[in-house]
Amino acid sequence: MLYVLSMSLESQAGFDRAAEMLQESFLAKLIAWGLVSALLYHFFAGIKHLIMDLGHCEELDSGRLAAKVTLVIAGIAILLAGVWIW
Amino acid sequence: MVTSITSFGRSGLYDWMMQRVTALVLLAYTIFMIGYLLMNPELDYNQWKELFSGTVMRIFTLLAVLSMVAHAWIGMWSVSTDYIKATGARFLFQSACGLLAFIYVVWGIQILWGI
Numbered sequence: 001m002l003y004v005l006s007m008s009l010e011s012q013a014g015f016d017r018a019a020e021m022l023q024e025s026f027l028a029k030l031i032a033w034g035l036v037s038a039l040l041y042h043f044f045a046g047i048k049h050l051i052m053d054l055g056h057c058e059e060l061d062s063g064r065l066a067a068k069v070t071l072v073i074a075g076i077a078i079l080l081a082g083v084w085i086w
Numbered sequence: 087m088v089t090s091i092t093s094f095g096r097s098g099l100y101d102w103m104m105q106r107v108t109a110l111v112l113l114a115y116t117i118f119m120i121g122y123l124l125m126n127p128e129l130d131y132n133q134w135k136e137l138f139s140g141t142v143m144r145i146f147t148l149l150a151v152l153s154m155v156a157h158a159w160i161g162m163w164s165v166s167t168d169y170i171k172a173t174g175a176r177f178l179f180q181s182a183c184g185l186l187a188f189i190y191v192v193w194g195i196q197i198l199w200g201i
Contacts, residue, residue: 002190006197008131009138015131043116046109053106 108153115150
């Protein structure tokens with residue numbers, strides 16, 4: 001990610017190269033999607049964690065439900081990210 | 087308790103708090119970045135460069151990089167003290183994480199102030 005950021009900010013040519021790579025290369029898209037997927041899941045699981053820190057959903061039933069909701073939201077977000085990337 | 091010498095802030099409570107504070111910084115940065123990219127689908131180089139040339143954006147980005155590194159350190163420390171029993175291997179793993187963290191910080195500063 002830092003590599004792409006560095007390339008995109010280096011110069012006009014670097015920006016074009018970074019943009020082209022993310023638009024043309026299947027492998028670059030797959031890597032980007034993989035990184036984004038892991039981060040999105042971590043993102044929503046982290047928000048669930050913070051909500052639990054505030055004292056919500058700490059019982060067995062509500063905790064299980066919150067875990068499932070987190071998985072579903074993360075799944076939807078990952079699919080949307082895939083649509084955005086491709 | 088021996089392993090607490092390599093923890094981020096030498097105190098579990100401090101690490102606990104830092105993990106949450108850095109999480110909120112990363113939450114804000116992620117939402118900002120996704121929002122910016124969604125609102126600027128036809129982003130060009132000049133606009134992109136201008137965004138990262140502003141002092142506020144540089145401070146925000148450096149804050150996010152430092153938060154990411156601290157967050158990752160606390161996370162990797164927790165995982166490695168839980169699962170890597172052998173002291174040598176754990177030390178090696180934590181050293182590698184520390185080196186990577188250092189590289190990311192220097193690289194990030196170089197990118198931000200190099201443009």
